[in-house]
Amino acid sequence: MVTVSRFFAVFVAFLISCGVFASAQAADQGPVKVLTSIKPLQLIAAAVQDGVGTPDVLLPPGASPHHYALRPSDVRRLGDADLFYWIGPQMENFLERPLQGRSKPTVAVATVPGLKLRHFVADSGSHEDADEHDHDHQPGSLDEHLWLSTVNARVIAASMAADLSKADPANAARYQANAKAFATRLDAVDAKLKAQVAPIAGKPFFVFHEAFDYFEDAYGLKHAGVFTVAAEVQPGAQHVAAMRAQLQAVGKTCVFSEPPMRPRLAETLTAGLPVKLAELDALGGFNEATANGYEQLLSELGDDLVGCLNSL
Incomplete structure (x- = not known):
């Protein structure tokens, strides 16, 4: 009887030690490795992963998501990431082939259910709204800059929180709480921006890239x-002449390009006109991947837009 009891005690101790060892192994694995294609997705992921891990981003500041050339180190990072997020082939078309060989979870954010998407209307440069089930548009017609809507940012954050909770159940409550806190902060950002831009809502301005x-x-x-x-399509001479005529008719105004490069066309279009050239950074290339990084991106857009138009 003593022998059986002693054997049972040893067996229980063995099981406990195995559990401890397994827990230690899990701890050694560290946080979920999240990689995003572009900075705005990294900023949203940073809000969700806050306090657990820090997501990485593939494209360096100033790189074009339309024409980036992957380095061998980038390919390795794609393979190592536990979760990878990109907008989709309509934006980062250079990723289509490399991602075919990736075995770990990959999310094309443009396909996440619940997004409020915008599509270009043929030949007009304008948009029409569509929900995530609308597939009636021709390929390439999606306005892929979907992260500039806080409605979409909330949906993306909730989706990331669900993915991370599945990959890392031990921290599921933290991810869900972070996504909820992120959504609450966006309510405040929305209110601030609406009040900030209200005085300049009627002032005309121009952009190089829609x-x-x-x-x-x-x-x-x-x-x-x-x-x-x-961004990759240069306007024809007739369109350039028409745009210069528009600038002349408007008078004092701002023309916004995107960093890091100001189009060479800028000087030709604005020469001799009371036009101020400025920048709006839709990608937030130099924003830090912190819990508040996404809100800072939006706030900077508001500050730069209002700042230029108020200076006229």
Whole structure:
């Protein structure tokens, strides 16, 4: 009887030690490795992962999500990441082939259910709204700058929290709480921005690249003209002449480009006109991946827009 009891005690101790060992192994694995294609997705992921881990981003500041050339180290990071988020092939088309060989979870954010998406209307440069089930548009017609809507940012954060909770159940409550806190902070950002831009809502401004429509729609703004719908497409001479005529008719105004490069066309378009050239950074390339990084991106857009128009 003593022998049986002693054996049972040893067996229980063995099981406990195995459990401790397994827990130690899990702890040694560290936080879930999250990698995003572009900075705005990293900023949203940072809010969700706050206090547990820090997400990484593939593209360096200033790199174009349309024309990036992956380095061998980038390919390794793609393979190592536990979760990878990108907008989708309509934006980061250079990722389509590399991602075919990836075995771990990959999320094309543009396909996340619940997003409020915008699509370009053929030949007009304008948009029409659609929900996530609308597939009636031609390929390439999606306005992929979807992160500039706080409605979409909330949906993306909730989706990331669900993914992280599945990958790391021990921290599920933290991820869910972070996503909820993020949504609450966005309510405050929305209210601040609406009040901030209200005085300049009627002032005309122009953009080189049609990248800000989600932001404009959210806060009651509308650009007066755009020089090209797609960043990689150069406008023709006839369009350039028409845009210069528009600038002349408007008078004092701001023309916004995106960093890091100001289009060479800028000087030609604005020469001799009372036009101020400024920048709006839709990608937030130099924002730090902190819990509040996404809110800072939006706040900086509001500050830069209002700052230029108020200086005229």
